[in-house]
Amino acid sequence: MPELPEVENVRLGLTKLIVGKTVAQVGTDWEKILVGGLALFQTALAGATVTGIDRRGKYLLIRFGALTIVSHLRMEGKYQLAPTVDTPKPRFLHVWFTFTDGSQLRYLDMRKFGRMQLVTTGEETKAVAGLAKMGPEPTAATFDLKAFKAALAKRKAPIKSVILDQTVVAGVGNIYADETLWLARINPEQPANTLSARAVKALHDAIIAELQKAITLGGTSVHSFVDADGHRGAMQDQLHVYDREGTPCDRCGTTIVKIKVGQRGTHYCPHCQPKRG
Known part of the structure; x- marks a missing residue:
């Protein structure tokens, strides 16, 4: 999608x-x-x-x-x-x-x-x-850190499932959920309400930065996406974990694995993204 x-x-x-x-x-x-x-x-x-x-x-x-x-x-x-x-x-x-x-x-x-x-x-x-229930756009001007922290504190579900919820933050899908969690060093199965303040800020900032980077690079064309001009994006060349199971982590060399979280295929590094608590 x-x-x-x-x-x-x-x-x-x-x-x-x-x-x-x-x-x-x-x-x-x-x-x-x-x-x-x-x-x-x-x-x-x-x-x-x-x-x-x-x-x-x-x-x-x-x-x-x-x-x-x-x-x-x-x-x-x-x-x-x-x-x-x-x-x-x-x-x-x-x-x-x-x-x-x-x-x-x-x-x-x-x-x-x-x-x-x-x-x-x-x-x-x-x-x-x-649209009525849509969360904030993931920009520095609209994505409030305090409100994000409060939203996560109410949720016991895995953090990946929570950031896929469009009422929490708009526009994040499977690709960028995996990527931003890797950037923030957060396990995708970690219950949202157990994240530290530092982890919440890291994830908040990663969502803003990663989606802006993807816009600049024309989006991700790992499957069939092309823009209205028929051009493929270039963000797929910058992905660290999505669709990379079985390859070494760019950060530590550990093999990237794929699991299911909320019925969604999920990619992460077991070493960089340990489940805590």
Whole structure:
């Protein structure tokens, strides 16, 4: 699943590609992706101009003035801009927005899990439950250390499961959970409420730094991720533990292992990340 850095890079790409374009027609061959159905999207968006693209956590917010498409890519969703409607159609194309200049924004989704919901701009949190409960963005300005510490103190669950909870901090997924826990030297199974103040700060700072680094490097392309320009990210070359089971730890040389935490594949170094207490 694309995590915050990947979705942010999609946002940056789409901003360059489609802001200012006007929709002529909306089409789909898998209507379930469009919450409310094709007719709703076609009626509301025909003649509407893309005014901007925002992001909240892993959600894209495609603005059309008074209306917004809330788009979640889920496991495999991706956007591409075709220069013309006659450009050969790729596999897994399920939704398309044809613009008045003849270009076409295409949404591809191998698993068809992604969803688009049309809402009134400014009422996204009322209409989309995931946005209503979303935690803070992981930036120095918005991710408060004291609030993070208080949230962890209430949770007995493994720390990895807690930081994957989007109500605690927005945008962290499986890749960056593993990476930030390695950077902070915290065992992924450590109960969240047993972390020391020093460990909480180390994790807080690692989340901010690692996600910003991943944004700068274009995201992680360990599986199928590409941005709106079709480019792969470079963050996969900087990963220390994710998808590296059986290889030596970059810090101490101990073999990285893979376990399950909350039904999620989890990678860590047994030496650098011992379970404490």
